[in-house]
Amino acid sequence: MTAHLKKAELHCHIEGAAPPALALVQARKYNVDVSGIIEDGAYVWADFSHFLKCYDAVAELFRSEEDYALLAEAYLTELALAGTVYSEIIVSPDHGNTIGIGSDAYLRGLSAGIEAAKAKTGIEGRMIITLIRHMGPEAAERTALYAAKRQHGLVTGLNLAGEERMHNVADFARAFDIARDAGLGLTIHAGEMAGAFSVRDALDHVRPSRISHGVRAIEDADLVKRIADEGVVLETCPGSNVSLQVFPDFASHPLRALHQAGCRVTLNSDDPPFFHTSLQQEYEIASQVMGFSDDEINGMTRTAIEAAFVDEATRRRLL
Numbered sequence: 001m002t003a004h005l006k007k008a009e010l011h012c013h014i015e016g017a018a019p020p021a022l023a024l025v026q027a028r029k030y031n032v033d034v035s036g037i038i039e040d041g042a043y044v045w046a047d048f049s050h051f052l053k054c055y056d057a058v059a060e061l062f063r064s065e066e067d068y069a070l071l072a073e074a075y076l077t078e079l080a081l082a083g084t085v086y087s088e089i090i091v092s093p094d095h096g097n098t099i100g101i102g103s104d105a106y107l108r109g110l111s112a113g114i115e116a117a118k119a120k121t122g123i124e125g126r127m128i129i130t131l132i133r134h135m136g137p138e139a140a141e142r143t144a145l146y147a148a149k150r151q152h153g154l155v156t157g158l159n160l161a162g163e164e165r166m167h168n169v170a171d172f173a174r175a176f177d178i179a180r181d182a183g184l185g186l187t188i189h190a191g192e193m194a195g196a197f198s199v200r201d202a203l204d205h206v207r208p209s210r211i212s213h214g215v216r217a218i219e220d221a222d223l224v225k226r227i228a229d230e231g232v233v234l235e236t237c238p239g240s241n242v243s244l245q246v247f248p249d250f251a252s253h254p255l256r257a258l259h260q261a262g263c264r265v266t267l268n269s270d271d272p273p274f275f276h277t278s279l280q281q282e283y284e285i286a287s288q289v290m291g292f293s294d295d296e297i298n299g300m301t302r303t304a305i306e307a308a309f310v311d312e313a314t315r316r317r318l319l
């Protein structure tokens with residue numbers, strides 16, 4: 001059992017954390033038909049591309065600053081109840097533009113939710129702005145320039161999510177340079193829907209301190225050694241990977257092998273209700289299904305806090 005263990009998370013997409021019950025409330029509020037994406041109280045999607053569409057449809061049910069404040073507060077409060085002291089939520093100001101409230105209102109709402117959860121429970125939250133790969137490099141650079149203004153104090157990093165099989169990582173190098181120059185932490189989705197080459201490209205062109213997923217590095221032993229030697233932190237999300245059929249089951253998931261090879265790994269939920277998981281459940285899977293000891297799991301939590309995009313005073317307090 002892992003209920004008693006301290007937890008920390010580096011990787012959860014905030015719109016992907018909306019439970020179907022909340023999405024239904026939002027759908028009623030805005031009079032939207034969600035019968036195509038929610039059935040019997042669960043999200044329905046068939047494959048990764050379909051999942052991304054379902055994700056966007058859920059994101060469009062949150063349409064105001066207040067909606068986003070409540071979403072962040074609810075998610076972080078639930079995490080805190082499960083023993084979580086720190087969470088980085090992946091946010092997409094582009095969604096703010098899609099729903100018409102704009103990036104600033106979107107981030108103000110999320111910031112208010114993070115502060116409210118902290119006031120209630122003590123949990124620390126930060127935001128990682130994500131570029132959306134299938135929107136292309138030009139849109140990515142615009143978003144990176146926006147992130148680099150650093151107008152919202154809880155934004156501390158930049159990520160790249162979306163369809164990994166589109167574009168080359170090199171196409172996004174300038175966007176990441178902009179963020180690096182602004183002092184933001186860098187992480188990038190790689191080695192999830194594409195193979196080891198994608199992780200290698202991410203390391204070569206972006207030089208991030210963390211990789212979102214990165215698990216398909218296991219296809220290349222030299223790359224695994226490089227990740228271990230360079231101390232790059234992997235934000236692994238086993239429940240997501242099995243749900244999206246990146247690996248057929250937990251027995252064939254490479255978390256144990258990566259850990260054994262000396263890679264710095266962490267546990268994360270990605271888009272929890274879409275993948276029928278939660279951060280607590282990821283800790284349970286690591287313990288009960290993959291056989292990690294409490295000491296090993298505490299090591300992963302420590303790694304997450306060490307790799308967090310957070311100021312040093314907060315990091316010391318969390319450790």
Ligand code: ADE
Pocket residue numbers: 013016055161162163189192240270271
């Ligand atoms: N956006 C939301 N969830 C994602 C995932 N697992 N991979 C890439 N982009 C995403």
Ligand code: ZN
Pocket residue numbers: 011013161189212270
């Ligand atoms: Zn993700």
